[in-house]
Amino acid sequence: MEVGVEGYKAIGAALAIGLTGLAAGIAEKEIGAAAVGAMAEEERLFAKGLILTVIPETIVIFGLIIAMRLLP
Amino acid sequence: MERVLLVGSKERLEEVLETIRELRVLHLEEFTGTEKGKPLEGSEEISEKLISLRSVLSRLSEEIRQVYSELNPIHKITEEEIEKKEKEILNIISRLQSLLEERDKTKSTLNDKKSEINLLRILESLDIRLDVFHEYETIDYKVGVTQTELNEEMLKSELNSDEFEIFTGFHDGKNILAIFYRKELSKSVERLLDRFGFSELEEIYKITKKYRSGHPSEIINSLEMELHEIKENASRLEAEILSILKENLFRILAYEEYLKAKSIVKEAPLWVGVTKETFLLEGWVPSDSIDSLSSLKDIFFTKIEEDENSEPPTLLENPQLIKPFEALVNSYSVPRYHEIDPSSLIFVTFPLFYGLMLGDVGYGMLLLILTSSGILKSFLEKLGFGSSSRVISKILLVSSVWTIIFGYVYNEFFGFEILRNILPYPSFLPVHRLGKEGIKELFLITVTIGIAHLYLGLIMGFRNKAIEEGLRKAIHEKGGWLLILTGMTVLVYGLILPMVTGSQGISGSMELFVLLIISGSFLLVSGGLGIEIVEIPSILSNILSYTRLMAIGISSAVIAVSFNEMGIGSILSGNEILGGLILLSGHSINLALGIIGPGLHSLRLQYVEFFTKFYLGGGRRFSPFGLERKYTIPRR
Numbered sequence: 054m055e056v057g058v059e060g061y062k063a064i065g066a067a068l069a070i071g072l073t074g075l076a077a078g079i080a081e082k083e084i085g086a087a088a089v090g091a092m093a094e095e096e097r098l099f100a101k102g103l104i105l106t107v108i109p110e111t112i113v114i115f116g117l118i119i120a121m122r123l124l125p
Numbered sequence: 126m127e128r129v130l131l132v133g134s135k136e137r138l139e140e141v142l143e144t145i146r147e148l149r150v151l152h153l154e155e156f157t158g159t160e161k162g163k164p165l166e167g168s169e170e171i172s173e174k175l176i177s178l179r180s181v182l183s184r185l186s187e188e189i190r191q192v193y194s195e196l197n198p199i200h201k202i203t204e205e206e207i208e209k210k211e212k213e214i215l216n217i218i219s220r221l222q223s224l225l226e227e228r229d230k231t232k233s234t235l236n237d238k239k240s241e242i243n244l245l246r247i248l249e250s251l252d253i254r255l256d257v258f259h260e261y262e263t264i265d266y267k268v269g270v271t272q273t274e275l276n277e278e279m280l281k282s283e284l285n286s287d288e289f290e291i292f293t294g295f296h297d298g299k300n301i302l303a304i305f306y307r308k309e310l311s312k313s314v315e316r317l318l319d320r321f322g323f324s325e326l327e328e329i330y331k332i333t334k335k336y337r338s339g340h341p342s343e344i345i346n347s348l349e350m351e352l353h354e355i356k357e358n359a360s361r362l363e364a365e366i367l368s369i370l371k372e373n374l375f376r377i378l379a380y381e382e383y384l385k386a387k388s389i390v391k392e393a394p395l396w397v398g399v400t401k402e403t404f405l406l407e408g409w410v411p412s413d414s415i416d417s418l419s420s421l422k423d424i425f426f427t428k429i430e431e432d433e434n435s436e437p438p439t440l441l442e443n444p445q446l447i448k449p450f451e452a453l454v455n456s457y458s459v460p461r462y463h464e465i466d467p468s469s470l471i472f473v474t475f476p477l478f479y480g481l482m483l484g485d486v487g488y489g490m491l492l493l494i495l496t497s498s499g500i501l502k503s504f505l506e507k508l509g510f511g512s513s514s515r516v517i518s519k520i521l522l523v524s525s526v527w528t529i530i531f532g533y534v535y536n537e538f539f540g541f542e543i544l545r546n547i548l549p550y551p552s553f554l555p556v557h558r559l560g561k562e563g564i565k566e567l568f569l570i571t572v573t574i575g576i577a578h579l580y581l582g583l584i585m586g587f588r589n590k591a592i593e594e595g596l597r598k599a600i601h602e603k604g605g606w607l608l609i610l611t612g613m614t615v616l617v618y619g620l621i622l623p624m625v626t627g628s629q630g631i632s633g634s635m636e637l638f639v640l641l642i643i644s645g646s647f648l649l650v651s652g653g654l655g656i657e658i659v660e661i662p663s664i665l666s667n668i669l670s671y672t673r674l675m676a677i678g679i680s681s682a683v684i685a686v687s688f689n690e691m692g693i694g695s696i697l698s699g700n701e702i703l704g705g706l707i708l709l710s711g712h713s714i715n716l717a718l719g720i721i722g723p724g725l726h727s728l729r730l731q732y733v734e735f736f737t738k739f740y741l742g743g744g745r746r747f748s749p750f751g752l753e754r755k756y757t758i759p760r761r
Contacts, residue, residue, distance in 0.1 A: 097456070099456055100456050100457040100458070104729075104733050107729045107733060110670075111669070111670055114666075114670055114673060115666075117676055118625060118672070121564075122624050
C-alpha cells in the first residue's frame with residue numbers, strides 16, 4: 054500500500070497536534086500539581102495558579118495552526 | 126471615598142460603635158499615634174458564650190442544614206426579644222449540648238458492641254465455649270488467622286508430639302485457628318505457626334476475659350438485643366435534637382448573630398485611639414454616605430486630606446447584572462482605588478467568548494433553564510461551592526444567552542443542524558463550524574476578536590499608566606507595545622491567515638511588520654525597558670491564543686454530533702432504548718464538559734491575555750464595620 058502526499062500531510066498534521074498536546078500536558082502536569090497545592094493552602098491564589106498552569110497551552114495552538122496549514 | 130476622623134467622649138464609645146455598626150458605611154482603620162483602647166467590659170464573657178455556641182452549631186451542622194431547608198422563610202427576631210428570652214435560649218443550647226454528649230457516648234458504645242460481636246463471630250466459627258479460655262498452669266493457647274488451612278495430622282508430624290489440640294474455622298474469608306498446647310511446647314509451636322503465616326488476634330483475649338463462659342452464639346444473641354436497644358436510643362436522641370432544632374433554630378441562629386454583633390463592638394476599641402477622656406476613630410467612608418455619619422450627636426467629625434501613603438479601600442459599584450462578574454475580577458485581585466474596574470468589560474467579553482465556544486441553542490436553553498430555576502445553584506451548593514454557587518450560576522445565566530445566540534449563528538441544536546429549516550437566516554449565515562469554509566471563517570473571526578481585545582487592553586493600560594506615571598512613560602511602554610501589536614497584526618493578516626487559508630500573502634506585509642516591531646522596540650529601549658523585548662513573541666502567541674475560541678467550540682460540536690450519530694444509529698437499527706440512553710447520557714456529559722471547558726478558557730483569555738496588558742490589582746476591599754443581619758432586627 055502506498056501513502057500519497059495527502060496521507061503524509063494528514064500524518065504530519067496529526068503529529069503536529071498530538072505531540073504539542075503531549076508536550077503541553079507534560080509541562081502542565083507539574084505546574085498544575087504545584088498550583089493545586091498552593092491553592093489548598095491559600096484559596097485566593099486561584100487566579101495566579103490558573104494563569105501559570107495554562108501558560109504551556111499555547112504550543113498546542115501553534116500545533117493547530119501548523120495542522121491547518123498542512124490541510125487546507 | 127473620604128478619610129474621616131471621629132472624636133468624642135470615651136464614655137460614649139460603645140454607643141457610637143453600635144450606631145456605626147448598624148450604618149455599615151465606615152471602613153475602620155487601625156489608629157496610629159496615641160495609645161490604643163482596650164476591649165470593652167464584658168467582652169470576654171461574650172466571646173466565651175460565642176465560642177461554646179459555635180462549637181454546638183458546628184457539631185450540629187448536618188442537622189441544621191437539614192432543618193434549615195424545611196424552615197422557610199427566615200423569621201427575624203428583635204434584639205429586645207432575644208435579651209428577654211436569653212435564659213430560655215441558653216437552656217435550649219445546654220440541652221442540645223447534653224444531647225450531643227449523650228449521642229457521642231451512644232455512638233461509641235454502639236461501635237464497641239459491634240466490634241465485640243465481630244470478634245465473637247470469629248470464636249463462633251471455631252465452635253468452642255468460652256469456658257475453655259482459662260488461665261491454665263500447664264497449658265497455653267493462641268487464637269489467630271492462618272494463611273492456609275491446617276489439620277491435626279499435619280501438626281502432629283511437624284511437632285513430633287500429640288500434646289495439643291486445635292480448633293479450626295472459617296470466618297469472613299479467613300482461616301481461623303485456636304491451638305491449645307503444653308507450655309513446654311511453646312517455642313516449637315511458635316516457630317511452626319510462623320511458618321504457616323499465623324497472625325495472632327490479640328483482641329480476642331479481651332473478649333475471652335470479659336465473657337468467661339457460655340457459647341459465643343448465646344452471647345452474640347444477647348449483645349444483638351442490646352445493640353437494638355442502643356440503636357433505638359440513638360434514633361430517639363437524634364429525633365429529639367431535630368425537634369428542638371425545628372422549633373428553635375432561628376432563635377439559636379439569631380442569638381449567635383446577636384452575640385457576634387455585640388462582640389465586634391466590644392473588640393473594636395483595639396483599633397481605636399484613646400486619650401484620658403476621649404476616643405479617636407479613623408476610617409474610610411464612601412463620599413455619598415458621608416451624611417449618614419453626621420447623625421451622630423455630640424461627636425467631633427472631620428474629613429482628613431488624603432496623603433500618599435494611605436491608599437483608600439476599593440468599593441466596586443456596578444449594576445446588579447454586572448455584580449457577579451466582580452467576583453471574577455476579585456479572584457484575580459481586588460482593583461486599586463484609582464484603577465479602572467474591569468468588571469463591566471468582563472461582563473461583555475466573558476459571556477461572549479463562552480457563547481462563541483459552546484454555541485448551541487439546545488445546550489444554551491438547557492443552561493438557561495438550569496441557571497434561572499436555581500437547580501444549578503443548589504447543585505453547586507451541594508458540591509461545597511458555598512457562596513460562590515450563586516455567583517457562578519448568575520455568570521452562566523448571562524453566558525447561556527450568548528450560547529443561544531451563537532447556536533443560532535452556527536445552526537446547531539444539540540449538534541443537529543435543523544434550525545435552518547425553522548428559522549429565517551440572512552445570506553451570510555449560518556457559519557457551519559464543522560465544514561472547511563466555516564473553520565476558515567471562524568479562524569478569521571476569532572483572531573480579529575483577539576486583536577481587538579488586546580488593543581482594548583493596551584489602550585486601557587496606556588490610560589492607567591498615563592494617569593499614574595505620566596504621559597511620557599505611557600508612550601514609551603504602552604505605546605511601544607501598541608506598535609508591536611500592530612506589527613503582529615500585520616503579520617497575522619498579511620502572512621499567517623493567507624497561509625492557513627491557502628491563499629497568496631499580501632505583498633509588503635513582511636517589511637511593514639519588521640518596521641513596526643523595530644520602532645516599537647525602539648520606544649521600549651529608549652524608555653529604559655529593554656528587557657521587555659524578550660516578550661515580543663508573546664504578543665503573537667496572545668493573538669493566536671484566541672483561536673481556542675474556534676478550537677474548543679469545534680471539539681464540543683464534534684462530540685455532540687458523534688453522540689447523535691451513535692444514538693440515532695441505534696434507534697434506526699431498532700434499539701430505541703439504547704439509542705435514547707446514548708443521546709441522554711452523551712449530551713449530559715457534553716453539557717457538563719461544556720460548562721467547565723468554555724468557562725475556564727474564557728476566564729483564561731481574560732486573565733492571561735487581557736488583564737496582563739493593563740490590570741495590576743492589589744487593592745484592599747472596602748469592608749465596612751458591622752455585620753449583615755440575617756436573623757435579627759437591631760435595637761432602635
